[in-house]
Amino acid sequence: MKRILITIEYDGSRYSGWQKQPNQRTIQGEIEDAIFRALGQRIEIFGSGRTDAGVHALNQKAHFDLNVPVPVYKLPQILNSILPEDICIKEVCEVDKDFHARFSQKKKYYQYKILNSLRKDAFLAYRVGKIKEALDINKMKACANILIGEHDFQGFCSANTCSENFVRTIYNITVEKKEDFIIVTVCGNGFLYNMVRIIVGTLVDYSLELINDEDVLEALLKGNRQKAGRTMPAGGLYLKDVDYN
């Protein structure tokens, strides 16, 4: 029995998110099924965290324990030939028995891709969040600076989030313009339900002057979700990377 860590890329647009659910296509479910079909072992895999329906991953991480009947390096090829084309095992390695994809993580990076344009592009459907009004990335950066640090982010998660502890640390938020895209990258020690999508929506609404510094501070200091910005659509969000030690 070996503990295996895998790195997974997926286009989440045809899935009901990461987490296994009855009668739903999910990333976790597809990978567990592929392992069962390839190796005959019905195991559970543990992701670094859930991604919502429609959210993508460039480098999601998950671990599982397996009696590996083949050299570990052969697992990606075996599983990729069975998995749907929109889920790809990019890397695999053996890790210590006390490693846990969720609990061992130190930092997580999410990327949000905004199409900041009036144009419509059929091939970007489900892959960007579109904002037609011109955004000012300097204003977005100014708003980001308010949010960086350790805070209680109860005002930046969906109202029905079940958590006992809303304190998270945002290490960094970068905002870059590339042609008519704006890429927001958020690095933190963990994220609440919809937190990245609300952070990016807050940067957007702040840039559009729909909310101001006082609103952002009230959302942050009083946990008032109504004062933070919109929840951006799922399709623009990419789990970019997970750092361990």
Next chain:
Amino acid sequence: MKRILITIEYDGSRYSGWQKQPNQRTIQGEIEDAIFRALGQRIEIFGSGRTDAGVHALNQKAHFDLNVPVPVYKLPQILNSILPEDICIKEVCEVDKDFHARFSQKKKYYQYKILNSLRKDAFLAYRVGKIKEALDINKMKACANILIGEHDFQGFCSANTCSENFVRTIYNITVEKKEDFIIVTVCGNGFLYNMVRIIVGTLVDYSLELINDEDVLEALLKGNRQKAGRTMPAGGLYLKDVDYN
């Protein structure tokens, strides 16, 4: 009543093709519905041709007759705001009453995108045809040269194609390598059912030496579908352009 010509881009991967069918999501159906919802007129639109389920378009063309209650140039914005994100009206213009999107066409261009690599890319699922074995574009070009010209293409369409006349002219086939993609562009005066996908499959199988010159000539001269190459998957095919006048 004006005759309107529209240029349409679509990601076909979530549709049962161009042609309207009961209880199926189709491109034609979505556009007719959008016109009805926007303008209250239930009309029929005429495409330059059908595209199959999963096939994309960069510049599909269609015409229709409409009592246009707004300036014609405003139609794209109105329709795009109603259409799904993966269907986009790119251009619109008024044409003569005797113009027909299908019958007035002179040339049609299709592009086929091959991912020629062992790698898997989740975000290219449904957008390329993948060939793992290394292809030689010079061999593909040599095979293409056999096919260029006016021929009876009965050997290069699906067996169940209903047509009285299988004669078509291929004006040109280009094969280009870009990184690990191979782009095949086929220009002709018209195409039979699955013809482009079989032409590209023939170039592929010829390059892989699964078929030779004699096979290709037998497919071409005797209409023997078995001697031509594989039918490439729909997801790599893009209707690139339609030429009129």
